Amino acid sequence: MALNRREFMRVAGVAGAGVAFANNQSHANEFAQLPGSADQMMGVLVDIPNCIGCRKCEYACQESAGFDVAPLETFEDKSVFAQDRRPTPSSYTVVNRYGHPTGDSKPAHVKVNCLHCLEPACVSACLVRALTKEPSGPVVYDAAKCMGCRYCMVACPFQIPAYEYDNATTPQVRKCTMCFGQLTKNGGVPACVKACPQDCVIYGKRNDLLRLAHDRISAHPDVYIDHVYGEHEAGGTSWLYLSSIPYEELGFVKAGLTAPPALTELIQHGIFKYWIPPLALYGLLGIIMKLSRPDPSEQAAQAESGTVEC
Amino acid sequence: MLVHGPAKPTGHTLATPGVLALLALTVMGMGVAGYRLVFGLQAVTNLDQQHPWGLWIAIDVGTGVALAAGGFTTAALVHVFHRQRYSALMRPALLTAMLGYTFVGIGLMFDLGRYYNIWHPILPSMWQGNSVLFEVGLCVMCYLTVLYIEFLPIVCERFAGDDRYPRLGPVCAWVQRVVRKTMFLLILAGVVLSCLHQSSLGTLMVIAPSKVHPLWYTPILPLLFLLSAIAVGFPMVIFESIYASWSMKSKYEMHLLAPLARFIPVFLGVYLAFKIGDMVVRESYTHFAATSVTGALFASEIILGLVVPLALLLSARVRSSPRWLLIASLMVVLGVALNRVNIFLVSYQPPYAVKSYVPSVGEFVLTVGLIACLMLVYRVIVTYLPVLSSAPKAGTA
Structure with missing residues (x-):
C-alpha cells in the first residue's frame, strides 16, 4: 500500500513538474501524426544515474509476465554484470552495468527493454498485424x-524482439509489453516501475516525462548530459533515458533520427500510388503485346507447324 | 529459319544414377525437415536472437525467387514482344518458375515458426499495407496461382488426346479453350506481379539501415533487385536448357540460345550501371576494403558475377559455344545468387551480436534437399508431360 502511495506521488509529481515547466519547450506538434493524442500517450523515463543495479525490476517483470521466476534473492547476484545481457523470451528486461569510463568509481546501470517506438519498425514490418502500437x-x-x-x-533498430526458437509448435515473439492489459494488476503502473526502489524508472505521460527529463538536465547540468535518448531516436520512443555518460558508451545503438519505416513505406506507397504504377505497367505491356503481334497469316503458318504456344 | 517440333513428353527413363542421387538428397532433406517440425528451429538451425534470418531465407526464398525470374522474362519476350522464335523455351521456363515458386513456399514453411499460419496474409482482416513483406507475400501467392493456371493447358494437352482417359478429353479441351482465351490477361498479370514482388523483395532490408552494411544498403535496393532479376532470367533459361540437353543426351538448342544470349549483356549493363552509379552517388566505395570478407564478397559479386560474364557474352564466339555460353550464364546465375546471399546474410550486421551466423549442417542439408527435390520433380514432369520440344527439324521453313 505504501508502495502504491509512493507511486501515486511519483506520477503526480511528474504531472506537476510538467505543468510548472510547460513553457520550457513545446512538443505539441511532434504528436500530430501519432495513433494516440499526446494526452493519451504514456511512457517511462529511466534515470540511469539513479539506478543502483538492484535488478528488482527484472524480478518483477518476470513475475508479472507469468514466467517461472527464480526467488528474489537470486537477483541480488551481481556476477551477471560480467557480461552485457540482452532481453530473452523469458526476461523482457535486463540490467547491464558499465564501469564509469572517466575513472570515477561509480558504475552506471542500464535497464534494457523494448523502447516502444512512436512509429515502430516492427509494427510496419509485420505482414499480418500481429504487432500493433496502442494509442x-x-x-x-x-x-x-x-x-x-x-x-x-x-526491422527493430534496437534488436529487442526475442524468439522462442526452442518451441517447435507455438513459438512466440517475446518482448516487453509495457504491462499492457496488466496495469490494474500492478496498481496502475508497469511492474518494473512499481518494483523500482529508486527514483529511476518513472511512469507518466510522455509529454510530462520529456519536460521532467529536460528539467532535470537544466537543474543538474553537472550530473546529466544534455541528451534525452528516445526523444528523437528512431523517430522517438515511448521510453526515454537520462544519462551522465554518452549513450554510445552504455550499449545504446546510435539510431537515426527518422523512423525506419518512413523510407520503406514511402517506397511501398509510391509503387502503389492509387494503383497507377501497376495498372500503367499492365496497360503499357498490353499495348506492346497488341502492337508487336505478328500479322495473322504468319501466325497461322507457325501454328500449323506447331510452334505457337498457347 | 529452324522450326521446333511440338513439345512432347521425353519418355526418358527415370532409372538413372542422376535421378537416384537426387532422390537420395531429397530423402536426406526430408529427414531434416521432419526433425525441424518435431524439435523446432533451435534443434536444426544456428539462428539466434541477433540473426533471425539465415540460409533458408537467403537461398530458399531470396535466391529462389530471383532464379525463377526466367518465367516472366521469357513470357515477356515470347508473348508480349512476340519473339516467336523463342517459343520453344517458354514451357521449360514456365515449369521452372512454377516449381521455383512452389519450392519457395515449401522452403519458407520450414523457416516459419508458425508455418500453419502461412495463409494469414490472405485474410483481409490481417492485411497490413505498410508491410513490404505483405506485398511480397500476396504478390507471390497471386503469381503462383497465375503460373499454375498457365501450366494447366500443358497438363490438359497430355490427357486430351489419350484414349485411356476418355472422360478427361472434353474437360481438358474445355480448360484449354478457356485458358487460351484469357491467356493474354494472365501473361500480363504475371509480368506485372513479377516486377512488383521482385523489386519489393529488395525493399525488405531497407527497413534496417543501421544493420545492413553500407556497401549494400541503398534506398534503390528495390530497383537493383528488379534489374538483377531481369538480368538473371535468360542466363537461367540458357543454363537449364544446356543442362537438360546434356543430362538427356539430346542436341543443344544453340540456334535459340545463341541469339537469346545477345539480350543478356544489355540487361547486365543496365544493372551494372545502376550498381556502380549508386556506389558513386552514395560514396559507399569508402567502405570497401579488399582484404575484408565483405569487401571480397562484394567484389566477387560485381566482377565475377557481372563484369566478366558481360564481357564474355559480348563475343559471338562465346555465345555460339555451348561450353562457354554455359560458363558465362552460370557466372551470372551465381553472381545474382551471391548478391542475394550477401544482402540477406553477409551484409546483415546486427548490433549486440557476440558471434556471427554460420549455417548449420542441417540448414545446408535441407536447402540442398529442396533443390534436389525441385530438379527431381522437373525431371518427372518433363518425362510425362509435353514440356520440352523435340530436336529442331532443319529446313522446314
Whole structure:
C-alpha cells in the first residue's frame, strides 16, 4: 500500500513538474501524426544515474509476465554484470552495468527493454498485424496472428524482439509489453516501475516525462548530459533515458533520427500510388503485346507447324 | 529459319544414377525437415536472437525467387514482344518458375515458426499495407496461382488426346479453350506481379539501415533487385536448357540460345550501371576494403558475377559455344545468387551480436534437399508431360 502511495506521488509529481515547466519547450506538434493524442500517450523515463543495479525490476517483470521466476534473492547476484545481457523470451528486461569510463568509481546501470517506438519498425514490418502500437503507447503482440517470419526482429533498430526458437509448435515473439492489459494488476503502473526502489524508472505521460527529463538536465547540468535518448531516436520512443555518460558508451545503438519505416513505406506507397504504377505497367505491356503481334497469316503458318504456344 | 517440333513428353527413363542421387538428397532433406517440425528451429538451425534470418531465407526464398525470374522474362519476350522464335523455351521456363515458386513456399514453411499460419496474409482482416513483406507475400501467392493456371493447358494437352482417359478429353479441351482465351490477361498479370514482388523483395532490408552494411544498403535496393532479376532470367533459361540437353543426351538448342544470349549483356549493363552509379552517388566505395570478407564478397559479386560474364557474352564466339555460353550464364546465375546471399546474410550486421551466423549442417542439408527435390520433380514432369520440344527439324521453313 505504501508502495502504491509512493507511486501515486511519483506520477503526480511528474504531472506537476510538467505543468510548472510547460513553457520550457513545446512538443505539441511532434504528436500530430501519432495513433494516440499526446494526452493519451504514456511512457517511462529511466534515470540511469539513479539506478543502483538492484535488478528488482527484472524480478518483477518476470513475475508479472507469468514466467517461472527464480526467488528474489537470486537477483541480488551481481556476477551477471560480467557480461552485457540482452532481453530473452523469458526476461523482457535486463540490467547491464558499465564501469564509469572517466575513472570515477561509480558504475552506471542500464535497464534494457523494448523502447516502444512512436512509429515502430516492427509494427510496419509485420505482414499480418500481429504487432500493433496502442494509442496509450505500448507495442503489443498477438501470437494468434503471427506467422513466425521474424521480420520484426530484422526491422527493430534496437534488436529487442526475442524468439522462442526452442518451441517447435507455438513459438512466440517475446518482448516487453509495457504491462499492457496488466496495469490494474500492478496498481496502475508497469511492474518494473512499481518494483523500482529508486527514483529511476518513472511512469507518466510522455509529454510530462520529456519536460521532467529536460528539467532535470537544466537543474543538474553537472550530473546529466544534455541528451534525452528516445526523444528523437528512431523517430522517438515511448521510453526515454537520462544519462551522465554518452549513450554510445552504455550499449545504446546510435539510431537515426527518422523512423525506419518512413523510407520503406514511402517506397511501398509510391509503387502503389492509387494503383497507377501497376495498372500503367499492365496497360503499357498490353499495348506492346497488341502492337508487336505478328500479322495473322504468319501466325497461322507457325501454328500449323506447331510452334505457337498457347 | 529452324522450326521446333511440338513439345512432347521425353519418355526418358527415370532409372538413372542422376535421378537416384537426387532422390537420395531429397530423402536426406526430408529427414531434416521432419526433425525441424518435431524439435523446432533451435534443434536444426544456428539462428539466434541477433540473426533471425539465415540460409533458408537467403537461398530458399531470396535466391529462389530471383532464379525463377526466367518465367516472366521469357513470357515477356515470347508473348508480349512476340519473339516467336523463342517459343520453344517458354514451357521449360514456365515449369521452372512454377516449381521455383512452389519450392519457395515449401522452403519458407520450414523457416516459419508458425508455418500453419502461412495463409494469414490472405485474410483481409490481417492485411497490413505498410508491410513490404505483405506485398511480397500476396504478390507471390497471386503469381503462383497465375503460373499454375498457365501450366494447366500443358497438363490438359497430355490427357486430351489419350484414349485411356476418355472422360478427361472434353474437360481438358474445355480448360484449354478457356485458358487460351484469357491467356493474354494472365501473361500480363504475371509480368506485372513479377516486377512488383521482385523489386519489393529488395525493399525488405531497407527497413534496417543501421544493420545492413553500407556497401549494400541503398534506398534503390528495390530497383537493383528488379534489374538483377531481369538480368538473371535468360542466363537461367540458357543454363537449364544446356543442362537438360546434356543430362538427356539430346542436341543443344544453340540456334535459340545463341541469339537469346545477345539480350543478356544489355540487361547486365543496365544493372551494372545502376550498381556502380549508386556506389558513386552514395560514396559507399569508402567502405570497401579488399582484404575484408565483405569487401571480397562484394567484389566477387560485381566482377565475377557481372563484369566478366558481360564481357564474355559480348563475343559471338562465346555465345555460339555451348561450353562457354554455359560458363558465362552460370557466372551470372551465381553472381545474382551471391548478391542475394550477401544482402540477406553477409551484409546483415546486427548490433549486440557476440558471434556471427554460420549455417548449420542441417540448414545446408535441407536447402540442398529442396533443390534436389525441385530438379527431381522437373525431371518427372518433363518425362510425362509435353514440356520440352523435340530436336529442331532443319529446313522446314
